[in-house]
Amino acid sequence: MHSYWFGDVDENCCTRADGDPDALARRVSSIRTSPDDIAPPDWRLARECGAVKDRSEYLGKLREICIRMANDLIAARYRGRDTELIQMVMALEGIDQAANQLAGRLSDWFRILHPSEGWKYRPGDARKVLARMGEDSAGPMKELLDGILRLREIRAGLAREIGDRAAAVLPNCSSLVGGLVAARIMARAGGLSSLAQLPASSIQVLGARGALFAHLTRGTPPPKHGIIYQHRRVHNAPRGARGKVARVLAGRLAIAARIDCYRGMLDTEFIGRADRMIESAGGRR
Amino acid sequence: MIWIGDALVSSGEAGVYGERVISGHRVWDPCRSKLAALYYLGKGVELTPSMRVLYLGAAHGTTVSHVSDYVEVVYAVEMAPRPMQDLLEVAGRRRNIIPIMADAAHPEEYASLVEEVDLIFQDVASPVQAGIAIRNRAFLSPGGHLILVVKTRSIDTAARPEDVESRIGAEIRPRYTILDSTWLIPYHRDHVAFICKR
Numbered sequence: 001m002h003s004y005w006f007g008d009v010d011e012n013c014c015t016r017a018d019g020d021p022d023a024l025a026r027r028v029s030s031i032r033t034s035p036d037d038i039a040p041p042d043w044r045l046a047r048e049c050g051a052v053k054d055r056s057e058y059l060g061k062l063r064e065i066c067i068r069m070a071n072d073l074i075a076a077r078y079r080g081r082d083t084e085l086i087q088m089v090m091a092l093e094g095i096d097q098a099a100n101q102l103a104g105r106l107s108d109w110f111r112i113l114h115p116s117e118g119w120k121y122r123p124g125d126a127r128k129v130l131a132r133m134g135e136d137s138a139g140p141m142k143e144l145l146d147g148i149l150r151l152r153e154i155r156a157g158l159a160r161e162i163g164d165r166a167a168a169v170l171p172n173c174s175s176l177v178g179g180l181v182a183a184r185i186m187a188r189a190g191g192l193s194s195l196a197q198l199p200a201s202s203i204q205v206l207g208a209r210g211a212l213f214a215h216l217t218r219g220t221p222p223p224k225h226g227i228i229y230q231h232r233r234v235h236n237a238p239r240g241a242r243g244k245v246a247r248v249l250a251g252r253l254a255i256a257a258r259i260d261c262y263r264g265m266l267d268t269e270f271i272g273r274a275d276r277m278i279e280s281a282g283g284r285r
Numbered sequence: 286m287i288w289i290g291d292a293l294v295s296s297g298e299a300g301v302y303g304e305r306v307i308s309g310h311r312v313w314d315p316c317r318s319k320l321a322a323l324y325y326l327g328k329g330v331e332l333t334p335s336m337r338v339l340y341l342g343a344a345h346g347t348t349v350s351h352v353s354d355y356v357e358v359v360y361a362v363e364m365a366p367r368p369m370q371d372l373l374e375v376a377g378r379r380r381n382i383i384p385i386m387a388d389a390a391h392p393e394e395y396a397s398l399v400e401e402v403d404l405i406f407q408d409v410a411s412p413v414q415a416g417i418a419i420r421n422r423a424f425l426s427p428g429g430h431l432i433l434v435v436k437t438r439s440i441d442t443a444a445r446p447e448d449v450e451s452r453i454g455a456e457i458r459p460r461y462t463i464l465d466s467t468w469l470i471p472y473h474r475d476h477v478a479f480i481c482k483r
Contacts (some may be wrong), residue, residue, distance in 0.1 A: 040396070
């Protein structure tokens, strides 16, 4: 017997599937066909079944069911707890890029008007530079500066929110590398379930795509770390131990991601063991 | 295929993705569509009004919309939700597109929906592109054509594209008769199109 969207077809009889488009769509989703036993439907069978009266009705009904199923599938995919988190991480990275680029542009602009000002040999960070420019700018320059400062405020709030959500969606990963880095790694992997399916070696170099492909195609040294470098246990580790810390940490993250994906609860015992392993590799807490 | 001067066009409702229109026909840009590139290179399979097409890797529905201008019906398979949203918009205004959200590597997911077709066009980024072509063979009518566009870089980034081409050729040869293979330069880099017959 073969099951089709319009009904079940046997050697010599056909049972029409009844119901509204929703019921038909649900029925189609439940049909299981073996990959070795694919027999495409013939629309004339549907006519014999009494499901449709002509080809145009066949295609019209089928199209309606398919559109309905696609809409349901899209909604289901977007319902995942990780989908909004991914967008938030992307937005954060977008803000960083835009704010840095604009701040650089603004600084060049400012120094044309104030040639004797320089940022070298001055204690302080970018925030002080922006404050200094604020004292002596007006018009569009001042407005741009305010815009950058506003972006930074938005970024701070967004980063807090990402951290909070990550703690809920990725409790184990967050407890290993912090919410923000955990969320970034998850976003780069394309979602929580994709991350849970990645081998540790891939997690280790997520975010180091350029270096990885240079290694594969041109034979440069392989990258030791990608996004996980942003975690202090990796970048604060002694130079010689960084690769090792990154590798051990990635190994624990791969397991943490699977716990997050399939169990969804913080496993303090696992975290304790993982922390000790990472510490003995050289990555202090 | 319809040509106006040197421009490949199709006739249907315009404005799908901001395509140019000349004398009422939608321009089909070879730099944006691998299938159009194939026609520009003098290859490809003539699309006719009675044709049924299975399109694997439909993405945002730009090329699909042109194909749908030519043929009776296009079964458009795409698995990623974001492009699928765009494809649904296109399908909403073109009654001969049947959008299917499924993984082309698992044709059993849509075996109850897709009828026998005259042409399979496959343009997916996957390391198992040859396997996908073979698994979908069941939908192709005897004598029907397969156009398989291979992104050599998604099979193996490090290997030479020519080596990937011969590897894919060897993989599909037992199941299909290969009529031709064409590199899509200058329109697309590292892409090769196989034209095959069942």
